[in-house]
Amino acid sequence: MEHYDLLGLELGLNDSGLVEGKVTGFLANELSGFFDLYLMKLNTNKVLAVKRGGNVYTCFLPPLPSKAGVKDLTRKLLRKFLNFRIPSTCTLSTTYACQAKCVHCSADKNMKKRGRELTTEEFKNVLDQAIELGVVNITLTGGEPLLRKDIFELIKHVNPDDANCMMFSNGEYLTEENCAKLAEAGLFSVMVSIDSPDPEIHDKYRGVKGLFDKAIKGIERAKKAGILVGISTYATREDYKDGSLERILELGKEIGVHEVVVFDPVPTGKLIDNMDMILSMEEKEEIAKLTNEYRMRPDYPGVITQSWINGPKGSGCFAGNEQFYMTAYGDICPCDFTPLSFGNIKDESLATIWNRILDHPAYREKCNHCRMQDKEFRAKYIDTIPENVPFPYEIFKENQV
Numbered sequence: 001m002e003h004y005d006l007l008g009l010e011l012g013l014n015d016s017g018l019v020e021g022k023v024t025g026f027l028a029n030e031l032s033g034f035f036d037l038y039l040m041k042l043n044t045n046k047v048l049a050v051k052r053g054g055n056v057y058t059c060f061l062p063p064l065p066s067k068a069g070v071k072d073l074t075r076k077l078l079r080k081f082l083n084f085r086i087p088s089t090c091t092l093s094t095t096y097a098c099q100a101k102c103v104h105c106s107a108d109k110n111m112k113k114r115g116r117e118l119t120t121e122e123f124k125n126v127l128d129q130a131i132e133l134g135v136v137n138i139t140l141t142g143g144e145p146l147l148r149k150d151i152f153e154l155i156k157h158v159n160p161d162d163a164n165c166m167m168f169s170n171g172e173y174l175t176e177e178n179c180a181k182l183a184e185a186g187l188f189s190v191m192v193s194i195d196s197p198d199p200e201i202h203d204k205y206r207g208v209k210g211l212f213d214k215a216i217k218g219i220e221r222a223k224k225a226g227i228l229v230g231i232s233t234y235a236t237r238e239d240y241k242d243g244s245l246e247r248i249l250e251l252g253k254e255i256g257v258h259e260v261v262v263f264d265p266v267p268t269g270k271l272i273d274n275m276d277m278i279l280s281m282e283e284k285e286e287i288a289k290l291t292n293e294y295r296m297r298p299d300y301p302g303v304i305t306q307s308w309i310n311g312p313k314g315s316g317c318f319a320g321n322e323q324f325y326m327t328a329y330g331d332i333c334p335c336d337f338t339p340l341s342f343g344n345i346k347d348e349s350l351a352t353i354w355n356r357i358l359d360h361p362a363y364r365e366k367c368n369h370c371r372m373q374d375k376e377f378r379a380k381y382i383d384t385i386p387e388n389v390p391f392p393y394e395i396f397k398e399n400q401v
Contacts, residue, residue: 007031007074011065018043019055019064031077038073046295048258048302049228051188052160058302059166059189059230059259060089062136067161072136085358086134089323091336092126094140094154096328097147100170101207104195104234105269115329120150122346124157126326129350131162138165141336143328146173155185164188168232172211174218179225189228191261192219196239197247219255230259230301235287237279245287249294252301259302262291266372268337272382278373284311312368319371320363324354331392334363337372340381341392356396 008025019039023031042057042064049056054063062068078084095117118126130138138158145151145167158165167182171192182190192215196202199212222229231252239245245262252260264284265277279287284307295303308314315322319334326332331341332353342360343353357363362371362381371377385393 007077009035009070009074011070011073013054013065017047017050017055021065027077027081030081034080035077046298046302051228056228056258058304059191059228060137060139060261060304062160062164062188068136068163071134071162075134075136085321087130087321087323087354088135089137089139089318090130090135091139091141091323091325092123092130093326093328093336094123094142094145094151095148096143098143098170099147099172099208100144100211102195102270103205103207104271115327115331117328118330118345120153122330123150123154126330126345126350127154127157129345131158133350133354136163138163139168140165141168144170144173146178152181152185155182155187158186160186160188166190168193169218170206170208170211171215171218172208174215174222176221176225179218179221179227182222183225183227187227189230189258190222191230191232191259192222194231194233194248194251197244197251216255219257223256228258230261231257232261232263234263234265235307236265236277237283240283240287240290245290246294249291249300249303253299257301259304260291261304262287262306264307266337266370267378268339268372272339275375275378279307284308306370310370316366316368317371320357320360321366324357327392331394332357333392334371337370339385339391339393340395342396360395 007027008023009021010024011019011021014020019042021039023035045057047055047057048059052063052066054066054069056063062072064073072088075086075088079086127138146169155165165187166189167187168191174190194202194215195205202212203209219229231248233248235245249260264279264287267274267277271277288305288308291303291305294300310317319338323335324332325334325336326345330345332343332345332350333340334357342356362377381395
């Protein structure tokens with residue numbers, strides 16, 4: 001076992017592959033009972049893989065008991081017992097270059113700003129600041145991240161002892177050569193977008209003929225290179241009713257991915273005005289029940305369902321609480337679905353901007369559901385964005401409350 005200073009967490013894997021440990025630091029008496037219960041519950045979860053000396057329970061967090069995993073567990077304990085608001089995840093747009101023209105692109109309106117994308121050194125500085133802030137999961141997105149020429153250098157810059165580095169991709173450029181470079185650079189996991197189990201429908205949504213088949217082949221190559229692989233999809237009410245969602249979960253098992261993440265529709269990007277797409281609470285619960293049934297099956301991938309994890313029975317809204325998002329031009333937003341900028345990394349430190357988010361009335365308190373699906377939040381902060389203003393809207397300049 002290794003000793004970690006802040007709370008004195010000592011963790012290791014026993015002979016049965018279960019995580020065990022103890023608290024030895026200054027809060028040992030207060031934390032020990034909760035800590036033991038946490039590990040007991042943790043050890044009932046499905047292990048997706050063993051990587052970097054620890055159990056992988058999700059592609060979105062470091063393995064336990066890796067150094068980055070212990071850092072994340074320390075963060076959780078500090079949040080629960082001392083109310084420290086430390087982000088676990090940052091989603092960083094590497095570029096808006098993309099060969100696809102998705103009908104539902106959440107980044108579409110951010111591209112209109114036509115700013116300057118970050119240089120290699122500027123991006124590395126953001127990575128350093130994020131890790132200093134406490135982030136343990138760095139998610140690279142776009143556009144298509146593999147169209148950024150220095151992407152392998154950026155991934156390599158992240159020390160796996162500090163944080164995981166993962167990526168969202170449409171899969172076309174997961175060539176054998178690129179997958180080998182990604183693995184060598186230290187990429188922990190890649191989530192490949194699959195919008196429909198029907199190749200023709202998927203390609204239509206993405207605007208690229210043959211993309212479905214390329215994505216499946218990319219998944220196979222990434223797995224072969226030793227990268228954890230997942231499917232990223234979203235579930236409309238039609239997908240649930242016609243069985244498309246179940247077919248994607250079956251596809252995940254068939255091609256051997258480690259995890260499937262199921263988002264539910266959020267009115268943002270190209271679809272920012274489409275409020276009718278928001279699922280009712282009953283529909284969300286039905287989808288969560290279905291996906292949980294698949295998640296519990298031992299021979300199926302892990303499943304993360306946004307409608308559950310971001311809902312009242314889960315962790316609530318992550319935006320400005322557990323995570324933040326950076327556009328390809330350096331604007332910092334609460335999440336990649338929220339088109340509100342609280343500052344630009346080219347002008348201010350990440351800590352300054354993060355604290356500005358925390359101080360804003362909309363983010364001072366934890367919210368038990370997705371804010372971008374909330375009519376009151378949207379009426380106050382989204383619907384009031386002036387016409388013809390480039391996204392993300394620089395809300396911090398208006399001192400809007």
